[in-house]
Each structure stands twice: as structure tokens, then as C-alpha cells.
Amino acid sequence: xxxxxxxxxxxxxxxxxxxxxxxxxxxxxxxxxxxxxxxxxxxxxxxxxxxxxxxxxxxxxxxxxxxxxxxxxxxxxxxxxxxxxxxxxxxxxxxxxxxxxxxxxxxxxxxxxxxxx
Amino acid sequence: xxxxxxxxxxxxxxxxxxxxxxxxxxxxxxxxxxxxxxxxxxxxxxxxxxxxxxxxxxxxxxxxxxxxxxxxxxxxxxxxxxxxxxxxxxxxxxxxxxxxxxxxxxxx
Numbered sequence: 001x002x003x004x005x006x007x008x009x010x011x012x013x014x015x016x017x018x019x020x021x022x023x024x025x026x027x028x029x030x031x032x033x034x035x036x037x038x039x040x041x042x043x044x045x046x047x048x049x050x051x052x053x054x055x056x057x058x059x060x061x062x063x064x065x066x067x068x069x070x071x072x073x074x075x076x077x078x079x080x081x082x083x084x085x086x087x088x089x090x091x092x093x094x095x096x097x098x099x100x101x102x103x104x105x106x107x108x109x110x111x112x113x114x115x116x117x
Numbered sequence: 118x119x120x121x122x123x124x125x126x127x128x129x130x131x132x133x134x135x136x137x138x139x140x141x142x143x144x145x146x147x148x149x150x151x152x153x154x155x156x157x158x159x160x161x162x163x164x165x166x167x168x169x170x171x172x173x174x175x176x177x178x179x180x181x182x183x184x185x186x187x188x189x190x191x192x193x194x195x196x197x198x199x200x201x202x203x204x205x206x207x208x209x210x211x212x213x214x215x216x217x218x219x220x221x222x223x224x225x
Contacts, residue, residue: 035214037160045152045160045203047214061212095159102207103150105171107159 002026004034004096004108011114017084020111022096029077030054033099036070036081038092039110046092050099051079086115119143119208121217128223135191137220139204142185147206149187151180154219155200163202164189191222199224 007021022034036048049060051070058070069082079096094111097104122140129135139149149167152160162171164180177192191198204217
């Protein structure tokens, strides 16, 4: 069965960076883009960006363009998201999600990132 | 960037029908998807491409569109349906993956 399993919660200082992983299984890794969506406390869903495992192509939301990098490892079928220059406003739960056509059919369990001094 | 508008909240009594709307000026030309998110959990896709249900989603959940408004309808609502519901589309703008602001469904 399809599974997306994310790394555990992180606590970071302002100005630092964080890396979150999303281990996929149960399907052909190269066949689906992986997207990242975040949710600040009490807020809605916000698209962060995407990674295409087959071509290695990325696409990022404008507001994260200069701070986010998404990569993948085909040997471990894992996708990574690096976010730099963290601020308190980056405190959120970050989800990875598998894209199927134009909707997200499977999601990771979420990774809580807390940015605090 | 493109905006999808949802009511912040909808309340319904058990056994009744809940209708959650999603408005956008290009919805008529876009595939529209709905997600259910319960507290502390990841979103779950409940309707895709306007009205299709993924495997395992009860028939009580249905989607429709009219003009620039999409509607998620939940028949015979029970306490287990209490959740936040989000609509989503793909747009051609600079940030193409767009979510509505979410609607909190309360079962009275």
C-alpha cells in the first residue's frame, strides 16, 4: 500500500535551517510528483513547492523561492525539503503529499517545525 | 494569485445534509478537489475532479459544480464527519496549487 512517512518534529532557532524527509513506498517512485504543504497553527493549507523524481525538476511558491530546496534520492525513494533562514512565522506542520493528476491522493503524517528563540 | 473562497463554518444537525461551498472565478474551467482534515491528522482526499470519490470514501460524500461555485455535499451527517474541509485547484498562475481557506463543519 502507498505510504509516505515523514521525519520527526524539529525545533530550530530563528535564522537557522531545517531538513524534513518524506520516505515513500508502495508505488513507483518516479511516477508521481511529491509536493509539500504547510499549515501554521490554527490556519489553512499553504502550498510550498514540488519535486518531480523522474526529472529532478522543482517548483516553488513565490514566497519561498529563495529559501527552499527540494531534492530526492531514488535509491531510498525519499524526498527532502530544506528550508533556510527560519523565522517564527515558519512554525507550522509540514506535510508531503503525492500528486495524482491534479489532486493529492496520499499524504504524510506531517512534521511539526517550531521556530523559537 | 488565484483565490478560492469558502465559508469559515457550517453547522448541521446529525442526520441532516451539509453543503460546503467553494467559489472562484475560474472554477468552471478547473478540476476541483476536496479534502477532509480532522484535528491532528493529515488531510484526506474525499472528492477529486469535481465529483469522483476515491476508493474507501462513503457515497454520502458528493461533489458538484454550478458556474463559479463548487459544492461538497455530505448526506446523513454524523459526528465522525466533524472536520475542516478544503477545496483545491490547479491554476496557471505563479503559485499554481491553490487551496481554499477551509470550512469547519460542526455537527450539532
